[in-house]
Amino acid sequence: MAPGRRHTKAATAAVTKSRHPPSKALRWPTICHPRPALTLHQVITDHVFTIPRFFTPQECHAWLVFAEQQLGFPPVPPNVRPRKGEAFRNNARVAVDDNAMAQRLWRETGLASLLTPWAVQTGRSLGSGGVFATSHCALQPCSGAVIMHAQGLNANLRLYRYAPGQRFEQHYDDSVTDAQRRTSEFTLLIYLNAPGTDPLNVLASTLTARPVDPAKAGGQTVFYANQGQLRVPVTPQQGMALLHRHGAHCLLHEGLAVHHGVKYILRSDIMFAPEP
Numbered sequence: 001m002a003p004g005r006r007h008t009k010a011a012t013a014a015v016t017k018s019r020h021p022p023s024k025a026l027r028w029p030t031i032c033h034p035r036p037a038l039t040l041h042q043v044i045t046d047h048v049f050t051i052p053r054f055f056t057p058q059e060c061h062a063w064l065v066f067a068e069q070q071l072g073f074p075p076v077p078p079n080v081r082p083r084k085g086e087a088f089r090n091n092a093r094v095a096v097d098d099n100a101m102a103q104r105l106w107r108e109t110g111l112a113s114l115l116t117p118w119a120v121q122t123g124r125s126l127g128s129g130g131v132f133a134t135s136h137c138a139l140q141p142c143s144g145a146v147i148m149h150a151q152g153l154n155a156n157l158r159l160y161r162y163a164p165g166q167r168f169e170q171h172y173d174d175s176v177t178d179a180q181r182r183t184s185e186f187t188l189l190i191y192l193n194a195p196g197t198d199p200l201n202v203l204a205s206t207l208t209a210r211p212v213d214p215a216k217a218g219g220q221t222v223f224y225a226n227q228g229q230l231r232v233p234v235t236p237q238q239g240m241a242l243l244h245r246h247g248a249h250c251l252l253h254e255g256l257a258v259h260h261g262v263k264y265i266l267r268s269d270i271m272f273a274p275e276p
Helices: 057-071 099-108 111-115
Strands: 018-019 043-044 048-051 090-097 119-121 125-126 145-155 156-162 168-171 184-189 219-227 230-234 241-245 252-255 263-274
Touching: 043 219, 043 230, 048 230, 057 090, 057 156, 057 263, 099 111, 099 145, 099 156, 111 145, 145 184
Parallel strands: 018 090
Antiparallel strands: 043 048, 048 241, 090 156, 119 125, 119 145, 145 263, 156 263, 168 252, 184 241, 184 263, 219 230, 219 252
């Protein structure tokens, strides 16, 4: 049975996270053009979705180099302990605030075209074109309800690196409000490498030459639905994006320990606001 919600907030401890200086001097990875049309796959109704091939292999590699060589990950201290009410995590993290880059990712990747029809209202999801073809769709908004539409990405761009043994235990992601008074409703994770790989050799050639079965590499993101009775794992794929509802309607989830290779993730949030 899944633990109670109040015990598993996402960790914010600074010991494993570094916020990079202002981004003016950074050389951001290039977004490739032209791009193929994006396809949205629903994993858990109204809650969890994937977008295969959201990033190209070239884009993934560029983000890995950017993370390791321009930003750099701070060392993870031994014996990491979460604060009271937070979940345990021991991966390395680095964050940069850059609204211009966030908006480029939103518009130039095709994400804006795909998600602009999305809307939320008093905790319900409203879809367009059958994206949310479920009983949770509210075609007629409730009286006095505020309808918020997807507007862009959170300017806080985070990069995560999980080495063997590192994990993020069961938790819920909080919603945030940015300087533009937009509210986050979905987490966006972009997997930057295939399971069981170490593209930049940060483990100093400890991998065998034989490919690792993705199912045995570890690092899956697992969601618990139906009060924890349903366990739904999502295996990382290079370039795949994962979107999941967060805030008050977030499902309990965790990042399982990596067993082989290194797992890299680019993280942001989908921001919503009422139509002008």
